[in-house]
Amino acid sequence: MLEREVIQHKGFRNIVEDGKVVGFQVGIRQNVYRGTWLSQFRFDHLTVDGEKYGPEDVTFLISGIEYTYDEMADKDRIKWPRDEVAYIRVRKEGGLETGAHTVSVNFWQIRSYLPVRMDGGMPFGRADTMTRELVLV
Numbered sequence: 636m637l638e639r640e641v642i643q644h645k646g647f648r649n650i651v652e653d654g655k656v657v658g659f660q661v662g663i664r665q666n667v668y669r670g671t672w673l674s675q676f677r678f679d680h681l682t683v684d685g686e687k688y689g690p691e692d693v694t695f696l697i698s699g700i701e702y703t704y705d706e707m708a709d710k711d712r713i714k715w716p717r718d719e720v721a722y723i724r725v726r727k728e729g730g731l732e733t734g735a736h737t738v739s740v741n742f743w744q745i746r747s748y749l750p751v752r753m754d755g756g757m758p759f760g761r762a763d764t765m766t767r768e769l770v771l772v
Contacts, residue, residue, distance in 0.1 A: 636651075637664045637720065637741045638664070638716060639724055640765070640767055641663055641664055641666050641765045642662070642663055642738055642766075642767040642769070643661075643662035643663060643664060644662075644769060644770075645662050645720060646660060646661070646662035646720055647659075647660070647661055647662060647708075647736075647738070647769045647770075647771060648660060648721055648771065649731060649771070650724060650730065652691035656728075656729055657726060657728065657730070658724060658725050658726040658727045658728075658730055659674040659683075659722060659724075659725055659727060659730045659771075660696065660722040660725070661681060661683070661722065661723045661725075661738055661740065661769075662720040662721070662722050663720065663721055663722075663723060663740055663742070664719075664721075665715065665717055665721075665744070666765075667717070667744055668717070668742050669711075669717055670715055670716045670717040671714065671715045671717075671744045672710070672711050672712075672713070672714050672715075673697070673702065673707040673708075673711075673713050673714070673715060674707065674708055674709060674710050674711040674744045675711075675744050675746075676695075676707055676715065676742065676744055677688050677742060677743050677745060678695075678723075678741070678742045678743065679742065680739075680740070680741050681693060681723050681725070681738070681739070681740050681741075681752050682737075682738070682740075683725075683731065683736055683737070683738050683739075684736050685737075688723075688725050690704035691704070692725060692726075692744055693723050693724060693725050694723075694724045695707065695721055695722070695724070696721065696722040697713075697715050697719070697721045697722075697755075698715070698716070698719065701724065701764065723740065727737040731771050732771070733771050733772060734770065734771060735769070736768070736769050736770070736771060737766065737767075737768055738766065738767055738768075738769050739764050739765065739766040740764070740765055741763070741765075743763075759770055
């Protein structure tokens with residue numbers, strides 16, 4: 636079940652590969668009334684404890700498949716379901732320390748019914764940054 640907040644406690648964890656911590660992930664849910672085609676997803680940044688990660692620093696795990704932000708741009712037939720958590724993943728040796736972390740994320744969806752020229756990088760000229768305190772255990 637999804638939490639009410641856009642930034643989810645569920646899935647906030649370090650990523651372990653071959654017994655080694657190689658990064659961390661943050662779960663997010665959509666703040667729209669329907670699912671989003673991956674090509675309509677826009678992402679500006681993820682910030683954890685003041686450290687900012689842009690589109691080139693992260694990947695997205697959606698429906699069990701990992702994408703770079705650039706790969707998502709032409710995925711107009713693949714949808715991020717409205718009721719599913721997506722994970723923003725960051726490669727960072729050692730991941731994050733256990734304890735409290737301040738997490739902010741800035742993303743939005745463009746509208747399929749608006750002309751591309753109105754996208755302008757942000758919906759109607761702005762995007763909201765969501766912030767939440769999360770605890771890594």
